[in-house]
Amino acid sequence: MTNKEYHMVNKCPIHINSHDDVIKALTDEQFYVRPVNQKVPKILEGSLAGNVFASLVRMRDDQLQTKIKLAIINSIDQYDVSLLSQQTFTVAKILTLNLKNTQQLNQFIADVPICVIAGLFQISERHWPELVNYVRSFIDDVILNPQEERVQQADLATKYLFHIIKKSEGGLLQNLRLGFKQQGIEDDFLVLSNCIGLFFQTADGTSGLLGQMLIHYSDLKSAPEDILTEVLSQNPPIKFTKRFPNKETKLTGHAITEEDTLLLDLKTEQGSVPFGLGEHQCPGSEWAKAISLAAFNYLRSLPLNSSLFTDYRWKELGNAAIPIFYDKE
Numbered sequence: 001m002t003n004k005e006y007h008m009v010n011k012c013p014i015h016i017n018s019h020d021d022v023i024k025a026l027t028d029e030q031f032y033v034r035p036v037n038q039k040v041p042k043i044l045e046g047s048l049a050g051n052v053f054a055s056l057v058r059m060r061d062d063q064l065q066t067k068i069k070l071a072i073i074n075s076i077d078q079y080d081v082s083l084l085s086q087q088t089f090t091v092a093k094i095l096t097l098n099l100k101n102t103q104q105l106n107q108f109i110a111d112v113p114i115c116v117i118a119g120l121f122q123i124s125e126r127h128w129p130e131l132v133n134y135v136r137s138f139i140d141d142v143i144l145n146p147q148e149e150r151v152q153q154a155d156l157a158t159k160y161l162f163h164i165i166k167k168s169e170g171g172l173l174q175n176l177r178l179g180f181k182q183q184g185i186e187d188d189f190l191v192l193s194n195c196i197g198l199f200f201q202t203a204d205g206t207s208g209l210l211g212q213m214l215i216h217y218s219d220l221k222s223a224p225e226d227i228l229t230e231v232l233s234q235n236p237p238i239k240f241t242k243r244f245p246n247k248e249t250k251l252t253g254h255a256i257t258e259e260d261t262l263l264l265d266l267k268t269e270q271g272s273v274p275f276g277l278g279e280h281q282c283p284g285s286e287w288a289k290a291i292s293l294a295a296f297n298y299l300r301s302l303p304l305n306s307s308l309f310t311d312y313r314w315k316e317l318g319n320a321a322i323p324i325f326y327d328k329e
């Protein structure tokens with residue numbers, strides 16, 4: 001290991017919690033989403049999962065990122081809020097068939113965003129339980145915590161997700177293929193990798209948003225839309241993101257070098273950017289809101305005991321905060 005790599009692995013991240021600095025780091029091209037010399041986590045280099053990682057719009061700092069992003073935005077924009085709400089109602093109806101206790105509630109919160117996206121890919125309902133497990137494995141083994149002894153699992157999850165998305169030939173895949181083509185991108189590996197990306201980008205953020213709205217399940221005085229806005233501004237489900245300077249630079253009070261990792265708070269005392277900002281700003285914010293709102297309203301329409309929603313602890317998962325509800329003794 002070179003000295004530089006040693007520092008990148010071991011140096012303490014710099015915590016940035018001034019709003020102006022957060023905005024600067026998100027919007028200034030001196031800051032990358034990946035370390036300059038490490039486009040892919042070392043452990044995943046050369047693996048299928050690693051190649052997918054490197055293809056994700058979220059993980060790129062190059063010019064292709066802009067084109068991939070446009071392709072995704074153009075495809076996503078074809079699905080309006082009412083379609084997303086309808087899709088969420090359909091999925092919620094299936095997933096809540098036996099919802100009686102907090103364990104099933106937590107499962108619902110975790111699964112609903114993934115299954116809504118699955119529905120848009122026209123992946124049949126019978127594949128959902130398996131799909132949910134593989135999306136989870138992809139998030140854990142490829143994105144959040146890649147480990148040497150789990151590269152096989154990371155590849156297995158990636159292979160499964162490729163297979164099931166490709167087999168679906170569903171509406172969203174076709175729209176994305178068209179969107180990429182319009183940007184001059186014919187590489188189907190890039191399209192399919194970013195299809196997987198949509199699952200992982202949707203999952204924890206939307207579960208966090210829905211879960212936090214459900215803490216207010218019994219607050220019948222506030223409109224669900226206001227609850228959603230309040231959660232996003234006061235308690236964004238994605239707490240922080242990272243940036244890596246591509247040269248020596250400065251933020252208020254900090255001299256920063258290429259070896260530093262910046263931890264940017266998306267909520268500071270001065271403001272909140274729950275969906276990020278700049279080149280990497282979330283393209284799925286309207287979907288996230290539509291899914292969370294529809295799932296919240298659906299649960300509210302069921303004859304559920306409000307005590308299901310009273311006791312919770314926080315599941316800190318990567319950079320997402322998701323409430324886990326539990327039954328009191």
Ligand code: HEM
Binds near residue numbers: 069197237266273
């Ligand atoms: C409440 C739910 C969600 C939250 C809080 C959220 C938050 C974010 C944030 C903060 C980023 C920027 C990360 C950074 O700059 O480091 C981001 C990026 C992204 N999000 Fe979301 N997101 C949510 C749901 C979704 C959904 C539903 C989709 C797609 C259907 C989506 C797709 C993406 C993609 C593709 C990126 C990467 C964009 C890029 O790098 O250019 N997200 N999201």
